[in-house]
Amino acid sequence: MIAEETLVNELKQKESQARAFEVLVNTYKERLYWHIRRIVLNHDDADDVLQNTFIKVYRNIEGFKGDSKLYSWMYRIATNESLTFLKQKSKKLGVSDEELKMKMVENLQSDVYFEGSEIQLKLQKAMATLPDKQKLVFTMKYFQEMKYDEISEVLETSVGALKASYHLAVKKIETYIKAD
Amino acid sequence: MGKDEKDNFKTPEGYFDSLHDRLMDKINQQETGTEDSIIPKSDGFTVPEGYFGHLPKKIFSKIDQKEPKVIQLKSYKKFYYGAAAIAAVFLLIFGLNWKTETPIAFEDLASAEIDAYFENTELDFSFYELAEVVAIDNLSFNDVLEDQLEDENILEYLDENVEHIEDLNLDYDDYE
Numbered sequence: 273m274i275a276e277e278t279l280v281n282e283l284k285q286k287e288s289q290a291r292a293f294e295v296l297v298n299t300y301k302e303r304l305y306w307h308i309r310r311i312v313l314n315h316d317d318a319d320d321v322l323q324n325t326f327i328k329v330y331r332n333i334e335g336f337k338g339d340s341k342l343y344s345w346m347y348r349i350a351t352n353e354s355l356t357f358l359k360q361k362s363k364k365l366g367v368s369d370e371e372l373k374m375k376m377v378e379n380l381q382s383d384v385y386f387e388g389s390e391i392q393l394k395l396q397k398a399m400a401t402l403p404d405k406q407k408l409v410f411t412m413k414y415f416q417e418m419k420y421d422e423i424s425e426v427l428e429t430s431v432g433a434l435k436a437s438y439h440l441a442v443k444k445i446e447t448y449i450k451a452d
Numbered sequence: 453m454g455k456d457e458k459d460n461f462k463t464p465e466g467y468f469d470s471l472h473d474r475l476m477d478k479i480n481q482q483e484t485g486t487e488d489s490i491i492p493k494s495d496g497f498t499v500p501e502g503y504f505g506h507l508p509k510k511i512f513s514k515i516d517q518k519e520p521k522v523i524q525l526k527s528y529k530k531f532y533y534g535a536a537a538i539a540a541v542f543l544l545i546f547g548l549n550w551k552t553e554t555p556i557a558f559e560d561l562a563s564a565e566i567d568a569y570f571e572n573t574e575l576d577f578s579f580y581e582l583a584e585v586v587a588i589d590n591l592s593f594n595d596v597l598e599d600q601l602e603d604e605n606i607l608e609y610l611d612e613n614v615e616h617i618e619d620l621n622l623d624y625d626d627y628e
């Protein structure tokens with residue numbers, strides 16, 4: 273795999289930009305997709321947000337200073353794009369953020385790209401009750417199996433706070449699933 | 453089935469091949485604190501067939517589309533500053549010219565405005581100041597009194613209240 277520093281340099285140079293961007297997309301497309309999908313839940317929405325994320329990365333790579341790792345910078349863009357997308361959607365539909373989250377989970381039952389069982393649907397309902405950041409920490413740790421250090425860089429939160437947040441999320445979800 | 457040559461112990465087929473994966477799963481479960489959790493290990497989401505294969509093309513075609521032209525506000529700012537400066541110069545020139553060519557004369561002021569000024573402003577003149585500006589020769593008591601006094605009433609008042617008529621320094625010719 274091409275070194276991150278080399279990739280960033282190639283992305284910033286006109287002659288190597290196109291090829292480097294292709295490498296970037298192929299390297300991160302799946303990871304970013306699943307990150308976004310777990311926030312917006314619907315495939316078409318995830319597809320839109322993912323494309324916008326890559327376009328933003330391409331257009332703003334000049335401004336990437338290298339203070340953080342490239343992947344955490346892209347994860348941050350993807351997270352912001354996803355949350356902004358949901359905010360716009362709730363505004364458009366004239367519902368609150370919480371109402372939208374519940375509606376999104378309800379829509380999963382008729383979603384052709386959701387093949388979850390009853391328990392998986394219940395998991396989504398449980399996650400919809402969590403605060404945004406707690407949900408993010410949970411999905412990044414539990415499903416994306418990211419290390420706390422990596423999550424810390426993306427969410428700009430201390431590892432200690434992330435661990436506390438994660439364990440709290442696990443307890444809440446378990447309690448929700450066990451109920452009734 | 454695997455077999456140990458010395459002790460004749462056996463292991464399931466392929467046990468050591470999958471050991472690494474199973475170990476990693478176990479480590480991950482311990483790390484996430486979900487070893488015995490009831491939370492499902494997958495979330496049931498799927499993607500359309502061949503989605504990730506077609507994705508790069510879709511992104512590149514979007515990037516290749518001409519970037520929307522960004523209109524810089526700064527260039528307009530320069531124009532606004534220039535226009536404001538020119539307007540200020542014109543105003544200054546015309547303002548000065550107007551002042552020199554047509555000075556506003558006192559006669560040009562509407563008399564209604566002057567009346568309003570005196571009515572609404574407390575001038576607070578003293579009697580001496582009023583005496584200086586008002587010609588007493590052309591003024592009679594009735595000019596300043598709202599209730600008109602008859603000459604007879606005045607004379608009657610003076611007759612009753614003035615002891616020595618000479619103190620008034622009147623020109624007797626006027627009253628005879």
